[in-house]
Amino acid sequence: MTSEPTTAPAAAPSAAPIPTIEPDTKDWTWVLREPCPECGFAAADVDVHAVGGTVRDLTPRWISALSRADARVRPEPTVWSTLEYGAHVRDVLRIFDERLRLLLEEDDPLFPNWDQDATALEDRYDLQDPVVVADELADAADAIAARFDTVRPDQTERPGRRSNGSVFTVRTLGQYFLHDVVHHLHDVRA
Template sequence: MEPVPDTPIPDNKDWTWTLSRRCEDCGLFAGEVDVAEIAGRAEVAAAEWVQILTSSPAVTSRPQPDVWSPLEYGAHVRDVFLLFDARLALMLVEDEPTFDNWDQDETAIAEGYSEQDPDEVADELAEAAQRFVARLRALEPSQLDRRARRSDGAE
């Protein structure tokens, strides 16, 4: 694999704004997505990422030195599924837990996203998505009102 290029500009946005307005980049308004749709959307996204990761050896190449490669984005998506599943599990056993901060850029470097095997990332992403989707689909209506906070206090 090629050496790790320049590090992308860190993304330290407070992404909770997507709950109150539409994303200008992708058009998603997360606050309008019904909870019942999340599992299906996660399955579709996971299948698309598995296809991307296994379709071309070029997945390891960055389009620009400071932009992640498809492999790095795929590893990030895998870790988001793992993170969301762990956070959802915590919400089901604790009342209003506070989540530890997660720095995706730090994780990408520490875990060597650019050096990971695309096929392994694809397999792990599919498994992580499957676990998250199963936990989502097992939710009882009474559990849908449970709340949590980020480490910065945002709900």
Template sequence: MVDPDELTDPGPVTADTADWTWVLARRCPDCGFDPDEVGPPALAQAIRDAGQRYAAVLGRPDVRRRPAAGVWSPLEYCCHVRDVCDLMRGRLEQILAGAGRGTVSFADWDQDAAAVRGRYWRSDPAVVGAELAGASRAAAAAFERPAAGQWDWPGLRSDGFGFTARTLGGYLRHELTHHLWDVRG
């Protein structure tokens, strides 16, 4: 085990300022995610499967190594995915709690600030593995809950982009797929 006090801060990563919502309308040329292949019946299992694949990534001996300056290490990506699972589960729970009576609003979330605040680079891979396993299981269970009509209930991100429970699930599935591609998982 690595002593966190002996780790050196690798510095900041290049901020991702892209608007990734386009993946809800067309195939991602990088990771191959296709929004037309995403549907509620398979979503929960896809989340569980991705969680297992990330566990294998966390077992790599080079899990802390950044592939290039300004790019997260596999460990940092796994921390991000853990947090995204929790975030999307929470947003889905907000939509369901709104009971379709109107559009719920999501609090802002800055992934880069979360990485700095959480000191992702300093995390223990075993701890992250347990947390990610729990977060992916909880997200999968949450995305099993909506009934047919609930998939179209709305939510609004702080930048004004509108989601439904269905597109929120698709967005999460892209995050899981794309970051596995990022870490060659």
């Protein structure tokens, strides 16, 4: 892992190209079976009925990280800044809220594809306003937490699929999703 940057915060952002980050092509579904060696999160231990409360508990840590003076600074040219991770997590919250909605309302839905790396480039995560991202992240966290709060015991095993064939249930979607939120807090040391 990289250390905290010691440089001064970056000047006002520009639309200049930024060094690209190699796309993450790993299939992270393995975190449903074993603890993550990087962040220590054990997704299999998560009770789906606790996901909403956990998201609410984690949100202030994201808000605090995004308010850091160096939130825009990449610790290394090919490692996302806290701002970029925050924008990604905001979008994860939104995407998984929609996936959870599909699981709860449809029978065995196929989730729309989402290319997180393309989104980061197209939406220029690096140029977004950390204050706006923090507000949007908080709103998205409230929305998905509220939806997880509505999950009934008889809904936890409702299935859905990604286009690559990975099958999720409401329970495993919550576990997988929560790992993403926690893991990226680890990435930004928050």
